[in-house]
Amino acid sequence: MSTLISKVPPSAQRATLRTLFALPKIARRRIAGRPVRIDGLELDLDAQLLLKMQKLTDRDLASGTPEEARAALEESRSLLPGDPIEPVAVRDLQVPGGAGPRDARLYTPDGLAEGSGLLVYFHGGGWVIGSLDTHDNLCRLLAVEAGVRVLSVDYRLAPEHPFPAAPADALAAFRYATTNSDELGVDASRIAVGGDSAGGNLAAVTSYQAARGGGPLPAFQLLIYPAVDGTVRRRSRELFGDGFFLTDADMTWFLDQYAAAPGDVSDPRLSPLLGDLSGMPPAYLATAGFDPLRDEGEAFAKKLAEAGVPVVARRFDSLIHGYANLFPVIPAGRAAVLDAASALRTGLQLRPRTTTHYDLFRPTT
Template structure:
């Protein structure tokens, strides 16, 4: 995530970011530079301004010399853009049994939410190498509060210490735990959704597919935010947006080199879910993608395959945004608007499920309709 020069204390950096984004629009435009247009898309001013501030840092992208360094950089930078902690949301840590040992997790519960609510099992992004419960804490709080659901965030094992398919195994174990312990978690076992961003979106889709093909309970809904879905093919969007838009081409090689270095495994559906033969087993899905994202074209293709397979899918292409926007709730307005739209999709998907057709109530009812608005570039595909 973007930061200012590392010699400046982080609290000062955060103050500078807030001050810059509070400037009048003409001044912000002057700092960001002329509007950037690529492939018929215009980058949002908020995104361009953030990237301009990122250019003050020597590092371009998310990778680093070592995984440890990349994790430290993410841990330091996410609070810069995530915003003030979202309250009132109760959060408690727990351990989920896994074949390789306990899996850390965190359960979020909005204030006043009744027992028997829906649950979103959420897998964080970070290329299967970086990210953790803390990096996505505010995003999970946001989803819990405004969607009126409990959220179970999963701290799956990371590569290269635990390469593919360790993360897949942990993701499935967490979902099974949620189903088996629904009453203990205070949730309705018939209204459990899976979600994630980037690598986490990959794990959510792979987990839903794995459960369905094994004859296990199928999640009610999938919330996928710019998911990685195909490691086997290099597409045009990776050439167009592989440099200068946060997630870089070299980042993608770096992440995959740590997570799944064997090219023979890149076509495994547990990694490249786009290549699975039976996508029709997936539940109704909301798939959001960014226009200025190396993953854009594989997400477009995945959406098309879902629709062709008979999956009810709503596709949202935010033409003006970059990869990683879901973690940028504390700067500007455009990123928050996009996440509010995902909240609305989650609420609708859970409410329209057979078990949730009468509605789930909760303190946040109607929040998605009242707050935020979608940006330009919406595409919807339903089946």
């Protein structure tokens, strides 16, 4: 953080944010400034206010070394107001990875019976940052609102473990869930994969590997603003690559850490948009209007539909990348997460369908 902000104790920063976002709308608007309108969309007021607060720091998502960026994300997590979502039972465990055991965390909502559905969740963070802790409250919210158990997986991170370490860990974790469903208290036929950003990429890649390699297939994909193509710069990256939380520079830095060998970016296990998507499980795919990843996510939803995969696409016009983690201060972000949870609940209750539903819906959020 900047010299001034770094002198303020985290508890005081947290209290300031709580006070700031509790102000009347007219006061928040005065602080945030005039509405931001790009590409026919208007930025959510609370997202705009949060971005203005971010400008008071000297830190981007990908600032400094990987170790420094990880520490910064962990620190920022503690600044968000609000208590952990309850009542949820949390159990730490280990699951197999591509090269040895990986830490994981199982979330069980209070009163949930044995034999529930399960979401195997992969956190975002550009394959370089993020952890079980940074996505703890998001996993709690999804578990409670979807009425499922959530298994959050701490896959290996780049650059220490570049591609394809993370996809190997993700697939191993999903296969563990399918073969240990009784131990986890879940129905083996109702195991979904999901994630946000890079985690959404790993969820899609896990489904791709399962579909192409045989064996159990996820029952559902929950993809929240996923990264799905590292080979093309689309229009949304040009429009929203600066000033909207995830930047163009961040995206370049993350991919440089992750894709170590020539040709990695064109591998469907990194860029699933380039692969054969037939036979993939039904999907919910959410994008944010002010996100540089928006257009590739929507291209992926369209290609899924063209491959005959049941898919529901949602664009939340007014939101930014990262809204799923920012739900404590962005009410529209919380509503978007609840939409995802509802889709997950429904997707795990329905039998597989043979018809395709492609609906690019733009809620007024």
